[in-house]
Amino acid sequence: MLDFETWQQVLALYADYACVVDNNEWDKWPEFFVDDCTYRIQPRENFDRGFPLAxxxxxxxxxxxxxxxxxxxxIFHDPYYQRHVVGVPRILRVDGERIDAQANYAVFRTKPDELTTVFNVGRYVDTIRRTPEGLRFESKICVFDSEMIANSIIYPI
Known part of the structure; x- marks a missing residue:
């Protein structure tokens, strides 16, 4: 059962995750995950059909x-900033130490001296695990909607 405290913790997890990746705090990014985690960026077509290609x-x-x-x-690349807009997560299931949740996201990219563009849009399909350190992602699948993506994804979505 979902209680208010768990709901607040899930909201904080999503907000803190977006803040860390938007602020390029890369050493903190892996700490949002359990040791035996899965992280994938996968096209919607493959995800919906159950294909493993990511x-x-x-x-x-x-x-x-x-x-x-x-x-x-x-990795050498042109520098850019990204900004996440993450929707309110939907809690699909709470089962003991695991929480299944989904949230829509949009990532905007800004390169110096260029206009901001929409970089990636989709939904997070997540399994969250309760740990002594707090909530952590056991699995985070970033399912992007477009069949076309930028020729390089450097930073986490």
Whole structure:
């Protein structure tokens, strides 16, 4: 059963997640996940059909930390800022230590000296786990709506 305290914690998890990725606090990003997590950015068509192909797929917090290293130390790209607008999450199921939730999102990208553009739009399909440290994502699937995406996704969605 969903109680008010859990609802507030879920809202805070989504708000804090968006704040960290918008502020480029990359060392904090993996800490939103349990060690044995899944993080995928996947086209809607593949997700809806049950196809496993994803644009990005990571299967542990260690892989997320590797991505942070790659983003900050090895990948060369034009700098940009991103801003998330995340809808109010829908709690689909609460089962002991797990919460299934979904939230719509829109990510806007701004490059220096350019106008802001819509970068990615879709929905988060999440499984959240209660831990001693608070709520953490066990699985975060970013299901994007468009069949067309930017030629490179550097930062987490």
């Amino acid at each position: 644009t990005l797929a990571f299967e542990s917090k260690g892989m997320l930390k590797d991505r942070v290293y790659g983003m900050t130390e090895t």
